Each structure stands twice: as structure tokens, then as C-alpha cells.
């Protein structure tokens with residue numbers, strides 16, 4: 458029997474470090490539940506010391522997840538570890554992941570510490586974390602650029618101090634597969650007590666090699682991979698969960714371990730949920746979860762697939778959940794059917810009022826769109842939950858757009874109970890709507906990205922818009938969904954303005970500020 462590969466998902470922590478990808482507590486719980494349905498082994502829910510909101514989110518995930526281990530990140534500092542220990546307390550199974558940098562450049566330039574001091578702090582951190590849980594993971598940050606001799610010393614010492622998982626990060630995505638695999642092999646062979654810990658890897662995708670490096674590590678003895686849905690994460694992202702999992706599942710013949718415990722049919726819905734919540738669209742040709750991943754365009758391919766699927770397909774679309782986006786509800790569906798389907802999707806309402814609000818939105822949508830799919834429901838709930846805490850709401854929007862005429866928008870918004878109206882011309886109807894909003898708020902934001910994606914297919918599909926704004930150095934993603942894409946655009950811009958207003962300072966785990 459081959460070993461089971463431990464899947465450690467860090468969408469809610471490293472994924473959230475992508476500019477603009479920050480998630481609310483409720484959104485994190487929804488994603489965590491989707492990961493639990495997939496039977497992911499470990500969910501890294503956040504960095505509790507970053508802010509009170511981050512603490513609350515990790516605590517809420519730890520309280521709602523029953524089957525997966527819930528992990529909190531902590532620098533190798535007492536105050537971080539205490540906060541992480543407190544945040545994971547309600548978990549059935551909780552883990553603390555503590556880290557300190559070990560590469561010469563990080564130790565000299567960021568930490569301003571000598572190697573021996575780093576070693577001492579790493580050991581102290583693991584011992585401290587063991588006061589809260591038996592399940593402690595240690596990462597030598599920037600291991601991919603660290604001296605292997607020093608890594609061996611640090612890792613041997615933290616195993617003795619009680620770390621059960623040693624995570625080897627390629628923090629800046631600098632490694633290449635053969636080299637990274639051989640680093641893992643070398644560490645396992647040279648560290649005398651290496652058999653007492655599980656080796657894990659955490660690869661970034663700066664050279665597009667995160668998945669390849671992770672898989673090379675697995676071939677060389679790593680038995681945990683840290684990854685994220687859609688490959689979300691700092692800069693170019695992390696290894697993508699769906700690619701790692703499906704590679705190991707599809708190439709059972711070569712991998713020395715398996716992912717048989719995972720329900721891979723949950724992958725596509727988890728991918729859509731994460732992209733809907735964060736506003737990070739999935740490119741159509743993205744492996745496994747891209748819209749074209751299982752589409753056959755050329756006649757030759759179609760002919761082959763019709764004769765025998767395996768001529769051009771190495772995986773079945775339904776094994777990753779492509780056929781599962783069922784039409785579940787319509788205009789005549791009742792409140793109970795709505796509530797039940799959402800429960801199956803991991804969404805539970807805190808109050809009757811919340812359910813009623815979401816159901817009213819559903820009825821409105823069902824009037825415009827006959828077939829309501831799971832993805833429509835997820836978008837609707839995301840919007841309903843976000844709008845609960847929003848001070849600015851869209852009341853009305855009228856746009857005139859005609860060949861040969863300058864587009865014009867009239868917009869009314871409600872700000873803390875007071876209505877404001879304004880109008881503007883624009884290069885197009887969306888531009889006019891955004892200008893009309895800026896005429897009210899004068900936020901001085903820069904629009905970094907604007908994208909529209911259809912949530913489902915068909916001309917009556919809802920458009921899901923992302924508007925990424927930069928304001929005083931901070932980046933936020935606003936989302937809006939509607940069957941009218943100009944209205945969806947205005948909602949997205951308003952959602953981003955709300956996020957700018959709700960701005961709370963939070964620490965970045967790897968910034969070096971203490």
C-alpha cells in the first residue's frame with residue numbers, strides 16, 4: 458500500500474496574501490467548508506496576529522470545521538504563537554505553523570540575526586507552540602536559498618523540540634525541479650532524526666515551476682504538499698491544489714503515494730467559489746479548472762474522443778466535478794428548497810432575516826433568469842453576505858448608450874441611510890457609471906483591473922465583474938454580479954469602495970516588521 462499524501466491548503470492564508478484577495482470571516486468559513494467537503498487534510502486558515510479580524514476568522518474556521526485539521530500561522534515569536542494557539546483552540550484537530558527565515562539574505566537583511574540566534578529562536582518557538590498543541594509544523598522560510606548544512610542543523614533541532622512536520626518552502630520560487638527534489642532527498646538522508654517528522658513542501662510559482670517542484674519533492678520523500686485553490690498566493694501564487702492532486706491521482710503508476718482519500722469531484726465548485734469570492738478569475742486554459750480544460754475544439758480531437766475518450770483525455774471531467782453544476786432551482790422553487798441547496802453547498806444563515814434577504818435576492822434573479830445554477834447561488838450569497846456590512850449601496854442606475862452618442866450615467870447610492878445622486882458622461886457606459894460614482898465619493902482610486910466573466914453559459918447568464926482599485930497604496934478587489942453587466946460593474950465598484958472604507962491595518966507575516 459502506498460502512503461497517503463497530506464494535502465495542506467493555504468488558500469485562506471498565503472492565497473489571501475495576493476493583493477486584493479482578502480476575505481471576510483464568513484467567506485473564509487464558506488471556503489473552509491468547501492475544502493472540508495473535498496476532505497483536504499489541513500486548512501491553514503490565516504495569520505491570527507495580523508489583526509483582530511484575522512484572529513476572528515481563524516477562530517471561526519476552527520469552530521466550524523470538524524473533519525480537517527485547522528492551522529494558524531505564527532512567526533517564531535511568543536506573541537504570535539500565543540495568538541495562534543488561542544485562535545485554533547475550538548478545533549477538533551488544531552495545528553500551529555511557526556516559521557523563521559534561514560537563508561543568508563533573509564537572516565542578514567530582514568531579521569538582522571546571526572544563524573545561531575535563528576536556530577535558537579526556531580527551537581524556542583517550536584517548544585512554545587507545543588504548549589498549545591501536539592501538532593506543530595516548522596518552516597525555515599526561504600529554504601530554497603538556504604545553506605543545506607545550516608538547514609540540517611535547524612531541522613534536526615526543531616524535530617528534537619517537538620515539530621512533527623517540517624515544511625520546506627521555496628519562498629521566492631527560485632528552485633527548479635531536479636534541484637528541489639534533491640534538496641528534499643538530501644535533508645531526509647542527512648538529518649539523523651528525519652524519520653520522526655513528515656516532510657512537507659511549499660512552492661511559489663515565480664518561474665511557473667511550483668507544481669513541478671512540489672511533485673519532484675514528492676518523488677523524493679515529501680509527504681505533505683502545501684497548495685492553494687487556483688494556485689492563488691503571494692506574487693505569482695503557490696502550487697495549485699487541483700494540479701498537484703490530479704497529477705498524483707492520474708499518474709498513480711509513478712507516484713509513491715496517493716490522494717485516494719480526497720473527493721476530487723469537489724474541485725471545480727471550490728475553484729469557482731474561490732474565484733467568485735476573491736475576484737481572481739481563472740484563465741480558460743488553466744489546467745483542471747479552466748473553462749477549456751476539457752473542451753475539444755478540433756474536429757480530429759472530437760472524432761477521437763467520440764470513438765474512445767482516452768484517445769485525447771487523460772482524466773474524466775466528472776472526476777473533478779465539471780458536470781456537477783446542476784440546475785437546481787427556478788422561479789417556482791420555495792424557500793425551503795433554496796435553504797436546503799445552500800446548506801448542501803456549505804452555506805448556513807445566522808438568522809432568519811439573513812435567509813429572507815438572500816431569498817428575496819434569489820426571487821429577483823429568478824424573474825430575470827429561468828435556470829439558477831449552483832454558481833449563481835454562490836454569487837448571490839457572496840453578494841448578500843458582503844452587502845450586510847456595507848455602508849454604500851446601489852439604489853438606482855440609468856445608463857444611455859447609443860451609436861454616435863456620448864454614453865451617460867445617472868446613479869443614486871445610499872450612504873449610511875442618506876441618498877446621493879450624480880451623473881456623468883464617459884467613454885462607455887461602464888466608464889460613465891464609474892465617473893458618476895467618483896463624482897460622489899472622490900476616492901482618488903486608480904482602477905487597476907476590470908474584468909467581466911459569465912457565471913454560467915447563455916445570454917441570460919449573470920456577468921460577474923471584478924473592479925480592482927488601488928487607494929493610498931492598498932489594493933482591493935470589488936465584485937458584483939447581475940444579468941446586466943453595467944449594473945454588475947457599478948456594484949463591483951461600490952463593493953471596492955466599501956472595502957476601502959472598512960480598511961483595518963493588518964500585519965503581513967513575511968514583512969519582517971515585528
Ligand code: KIV
Nearest residue numbers: 556596598599626628
Ligand atoms: O512562502 C513562504 O515561505 C511562506 C512561509 C510562511 C511558509 O509562506
Ligand code: ZN
Nearest residue numbers: 471628659691
Ligand atoms: Zn508562501
